[in-house]
Amino acid sequence: MGMRQAAAAFVMLAGLSACEGTPPSSTLEAASPYADHWYAFSDPVVAGRYRGLTLYETERQSLGRLVLADGSALALRPVPPMPGDDLAFIVPALGMSFAAKKDGHDSWTGTLIDRAYGEASATLSPTVSAPAETVGQFAILPDGRRMHMVCSGEGAPTVILDYGAGGTVKKDWGDLAAAIAAEAKARVCAYDRAGRGLSDPAATPRDAAAVASDLDQMLTAARIAPPYVLVGHSLGSYHVRQFANSYADKTAGLVLMDPSGDGQMERFAATIPKIVEEQNKLMDAQAGLGCITKLRVNPVPPNDPLAKLCGGNDPDALDATRSEIAEMPGASTASLVASRRSYDDMPLIVLTRGDYDKGMPPSMTTDDRAAMRLVWETMHAEMAALSSRGEQRFIAGAGHYIQSDAPQAVIDAVRDVVAAARSKSP
Known part of the structure; x- marks a missing residue:
């Protein structure tokens, strides 16, 4: 197993335990989709499959949606990144994971592994081209x-x-x-x-x-x-x-x-x-x-x-x-x-x-x-x-x-x- 595949496996396993832990003290969390939290893949091949994604910030965590090429969306779950990476998330429905390091321009470059398409290098950059989904x-x-x-x-x-x-x-x-x-x-x-x-x-x-x-x-x-x-x-x-x-x-x-x-x-x-x-x-x-x-x-x-x-x-x-x-x-x-x-x-x-x-x-x-x-x-x-x-x-x-x-x-x-x-x- 290569380094990136091992990282992806870690990401998937981390996702399974991400919901565990002590219950939060608050009983209500606000969720706000910020404009600069819309991102798109700049690589043409990857961008052809995924329009982009959004992260929703709450008081305790981030979560989001991956928008596919046809405009539909699937649940995206940020998980703890491996050492050396700054961002990691999984999309369980696709058997997909992305682990990347942040550069100096609010972008992340790393490896995307998809059950259907295999492994590819990808860069995720800010965008406001997609309409924000209603989040309450x-x-x-x-x-x-x-x-x-x-x-x-x-x-x-x-x-x-x-x-x-x-x-x-x-x-x-x-x-x-x-x-x-x-x-x-x-x-x-x-x-x-x-x-x-x-x-x-x-x-x-x-x-x-x-x-x-x-x-x-x-x-x-x-x-x-x-x-x-x-x-x-x-x-x-x-x-x-x-x-x-x-x-x-x-x-x-x-x-x-x-x-x-x-x-x-x-x-x-x-x-x-x-x-x-x-x-x-x-x-x-x-x-x-x-x-x-x-x-x-x-x-x-x-x-x-x-x-x-x-x-x-x-x-x-x-x-x-x-x-x-x-x-x-x-x-x-x-x-x-x-x-x-x-x-x-x-x-x-x-x-x-x-x-x-x-x-x-x-x-x-x-x-x-x-x-x-x-x-x-x-x-x-x-x-x-x-x-x-x-x-x-x-x-x-x-x-x-x-x-x-x-x-x-x-x-x-x-x-x-x-x-x-x-x-x-x-």
Whole structure:
């Protein structure tokens, strides 16, 4: 093993232990992306594969994202450098490491080792050519894990946004969070679940109860006072409903966006087995096989549909997505059913898609889609009935991603629930 390969091995090993140690004393860290913390590789061959990277400074550490040629990003983890080097980081999803020495011009020159491309000399230099990614703050849980959230606006109750399977704060909420904050005149916080985005991974399995517990600990650590209006899209609806069941005194209202329902896979299996077959073929999540395993063994380009389906090539994100989906028909549903309660007159709006062509597998026939619509709308009606103030809204022309197809419908629903929650406040 050569000197640089040995250094790379050290870097990878250091990365495995970088999250260990004593929990920090602070429970909230600000994270700021400075303009001079955007860097690009000046070497043409390397630059052709990687657009650049950014480092986010917190009170205790740096972390960041590696931006690929197509504009997508993967988690980057700075680690302690070897003696003689000033900078070292790893990108676990790519089996990549970079170790370098700083020169006199805020640049680093060293060796980059990539699982797919091998070893190359590379220089990393400052640049401001890439737009900064939205970064907010990190709440530190009692076990030391960091949970990332981005908040905007002011006003109570605070609105919490939880995306569906494979989502991210930027992809799913983008500018919508700020628009909700402006119209609802409330603070709005979108967050990354454990293992996704910039949040630290957690032990699996990741069922709805575990996610709801993380959310409660995150909000407590961030000193964001209850009650909350919780917004959940798709799988995220499992999490916010579990939170409402487990923390009734902290929940002021719910908005469920084309939500997944209790026992939906069993209902689909009884009426449209083709949907279950399609999901099993693509994900095989409960066995941890299918595309999850394929991506771990042989990562695909980030713009490949397989990578998008599984949440990218990031191993932490893959594990989180696999576990969340795997637990959905079992532990998550069981927990929801066991903790189910009447929401009395709590404000609740369920948004239901109006278009059943968007995003459907080509093998789905007209009859299949009609059967799916019946199951889907029935489940949503059941959820709306949990509150005497529950309402189901059908969003014409919108597919499953209502926040993309009809963002104003989401803004209106959140604004209305926030207003109703305020009218109930003493």
